[in-house]
Amino acid sequence: MKEMLTNNIQLNWLRTFEAAGRRLSFTLSAQELNMSQSAVSQQIQLLEHHLNQKLFVRANRTIQLTDAGRSFLPLVQDSMRQLNIGAAQIFTPLNQAVVEINVNTAFGVLWLAPRMQRFNTIYPQITIRQLGTNWATDFDISTAELEIRYGAGNWPGFVAHPLVKPKLRPYCSVANAKRVRQPADLESMVLLDVIGTPQGWNAWMEKMGLAAPDEQSHQYMDSHATAVSMAANGFGVCLMYDELMGEGVLAKQLVAPFVDTIDTEGNYYLCYQNDKELSDASRIFKDWILGSGAHSELR
Numbered sequence: 001m002k003e004m005l006t007n008n009i010q011l012n013w014l015r016t017f018e019a020a021g022r023r024l025s026f027t028l029s030a031q032e033l034n035m036s037q038s039a040v041s042q043q044i045q046l047l048e049h050h051l052n053q054k055l056f057v058r059a060n061r062t063i064q065l066t067d068a069g070r071s072f073l074p075l076v077q078d079s080m081r082q083l084n085i086g087a088a089q090i091f092t093p094l095n096q097a098v099v100e101i102n103v104n105t106a107f108g109v110l111w112l113a114p115r116m117q118r119f120n121t122i123y124p125q126i127t128i129r130q131l132g133t134n135w136a137t138d139f140d141i142s143t144a145e146l147e148i149r150y151g152a153g154n155w156p157g158f159v160a161h162p163l164v165k166p167k168l169r170p171y172c173s174v175a176n177a178k179r180v181r182q183p184a185d186l187e188s189m190v191l192l193d194v195i196g197t198p199q200g201w202n203a204w205m206e207k208m209g210l211a212a213p214d215e216q217s218h219q220y221m222d223s224h225a226t227a228v229s230m231a232a233n234g235f236g237v238c239l240m241y242d243e244l245m246g247e248g249v250l251a252k253q254l255v256a257p258f259v260d261t262i263d264t265e266g267n268y269y270l271c272y273q274n275d276k277e278l279s280d281a282s283r284i285f286k287d288w289i290l291g292s293g294a295h296s297e298l299r
Helices: 002-008 011-023 026-033 037-051 067-091 105-122 136-140 183-188 201-207 224-232 280-290
Strands: 056-059 062-065 097-104 126-133 146-151 158-162 167-173 191-194 218-221 237-240 267-273
Touching (some): 011 026, 011 037, 011 067, 062 067, 067 105, 097 280, 105 126, 105 146, 105 224, 105 280, 126 280, 146 280, 167 224, 218 224, 267 280
Parallel strands (some): 097 146, 191 218
Antiparallel strands (some): 056 062, 167 237
């Protein structure tokens, strides 16, 4: 059995098991790994067959780890962590490099912050220096190699990679979601609008066939991060991108009461000058961001 485990076990089985065991969802792990749900299920079955041991209990569209699965998960996670660290040190031998990046505040708070520990685990020798920015004038004076901007993606002299699907949907606290049964119910709630977003609540209401009443209460802020924080604290409903609501403390406090979305011209972009070569550390960080889920849905 020992020889079979060391010689024949496949790394993709372990990678899939780690994601499924951590998220306790084949659907969420499939999204994270950019696989189909059936492929995730098949990988788990192959691993279970190989080990001759059930790792998950499947019931009523939910999964839970078995006793063997709970014992095996930290071993797999530690092994993968050591493999990632070792590979990074061997194949990207950087000496305490520093990457400075100008980051749109909302993207930094809602997407980057919940994932930075993963990057640090793989590349502990690279320090990321984040500078929060919101407006075009902030980027005009930037000296950073990498930038995450919000806008239409048409900045002359820059390569721009889109990071989220350009669709917005309402998000609010669980308590407020219980008050909402149909779009018209939003007419009695405070709508949180982000200044500078090409499409907002008027566009969403129009798509729903609603005319926002003159007395509709609006609050305005210059960052989606502020809107999300206000909504998480129970004050109003914000429009947000699903990918920014996937992880993190604030994301866990919000739900989307409706599936209906609106397309928006605005998006978050990873940018860098097209006539300058990136440093090794910046290139590694760029590749990590583009390979960590934000970019995969748009490729």
